[in-house]
Amino acid sequence: MKLRWSRTLTLLPALALALGVTTTVPAAADAPTVRSGWNNYSCKPSADHPRPVVLVHGTLGNAIDNWLGLAPYLVARGYCVFSLDYGQLPGVPFFHGLGPVDASAQQLADYVDRVLAATGTSKVDLVGHSQGGMMPRVYMKFHGGAGKVNALVGLAPDNHGTDLDGLTRLLPYFPGAQQYLEKLTPGLSDQMVGSDILNRLNDGGDTVPGVHYTVISTKYDEVVTPYRTQFLNGPDVHNVVLQDLCAADISEHVAIGLVDRVAFHETANALDPAHATPTTCTSG
Template sequence: MLPVKRLLRSVSALLLAAAVATVPAATAAHAQNAAVTSSGWNDYHCKPSAAHPRPVVLVHGTLGNSVDNWLGLAPYLTARGYCVFSLDYGQLPGVPFFHGLGPIDRSAQQLDTFVDKVLAATGAPEADLVGHSQGGMMPRYYLKFLGGAAEVNALIGLAPDNHGTTLNGLTKLLPYFPGAEDLLSLATPGLADQIAGSAFLTKLNQGGDTVPGVRYTVIATRYDEVVTPYTSGWLEGPGVRNVLLQDLCPLDLSEHLAIGLLDRIAFHEVANALDPARATRTTCASVFS
């Protein structure tokens, strides 16, 4: 058998490599922030319009950050008149740029604080949340346990791991190596929390997937190599809409990275979920819209 530490390295490497699919390479020292603000993204002077009365908060995935994860979707939404904001969460000491690695319950507290800041700046009573991967699942803790349902109208998840991931079965090997799970939890608790069957996910999903008063949309891809099976992202309950990207466009081959970073078919469906009263059909042609 592999030594425990070697297994841990193997599991961590696969988890980290898979999660890297939520971000491109870190851009030069986060220097985009000034340009982002000037383009209307993370502009705290932005006031929601009558057409789009709620600010949109973007929640990055594991190993993501508030800029790199949203270089595609944030401009897409600001160009359509939304006030768009994004946060960093789940930072580990000494690890720059690559976030979402800390305990997920603490990350949810960071999201709570950030939403309060956005609502205070914009004057809006509620926000809409759009998250990729962990960022589509973690807000559910905020909604369920931290009072977020009073501050959020809708949660839209792009390839979220709402019921965890098996990474194609690899995580099922962990119990055979005593101490491996504990080591993983100590090194990168945000990764350990996302393993199917974790204590965090058991608590999160106990008693139902949803809370009253919030609309939920899950947008998944059958080619997801990180959230496995991809159906673990589905939610059950009132106000839920589960969407498979390939049902909208059979030609769409996006996997875990592309659905959050650059897939304009997915982006069009996000826009529909943000404004269902003005929704238009999402098809393969939506890539041109």
């Protein structure tokens, strides 16, 4: 197994680039986030922001590093903000989202129940980046989450799959490679275009009733391409392209979730549409 993991880990830098992984040093614990008012289980939602916000990281991300920009941004605006780790594989610290998507969705289900119990609320709002914008849809469709979610905001979500920046096009040239990825990193193969979980997720329609959906994309996305495959179809869907709001915005797949203040402002608008303000290049 050590040999297999050593071989797998040699692939992770390329896969990390393909899936928009950051190169920040992983945080050691949740304590810094609690001191910042984030992941604070004593937080009670206000009348202005009556639902807690749960942040769902992307592939090879984690509950802290993915959200060093957006979490404080939302806390400063009065939200109770929480984040989870999901999709952990044995012996692989810090870099999560590699386990089966369906199992990750059950982890999200358990975490949402924990947040609801702590805050005394009946629904959450979810904000996710990349896989974290798609996987909550599995939670809502197959794990009882539809009645517990008010809104889902996806930042560059792979709602209809990805070819891992072209890497999967190479798989037929390497016999056994796809089976290798499926066995050791099922969270990656689950996100490939045409995977079983994605086919089941999108069969019968992209949305479930009662949930407000927002997809925020960038035309410079180099991972989930064409970028319009990120969009959802449904009666309560708002699909947004950053460059339609700010033509000068050059954020790609990574930056849209980490540092883009235009995306942050549009996320805040999606969480509180009654008090939305125009999103421009100077928003934030």
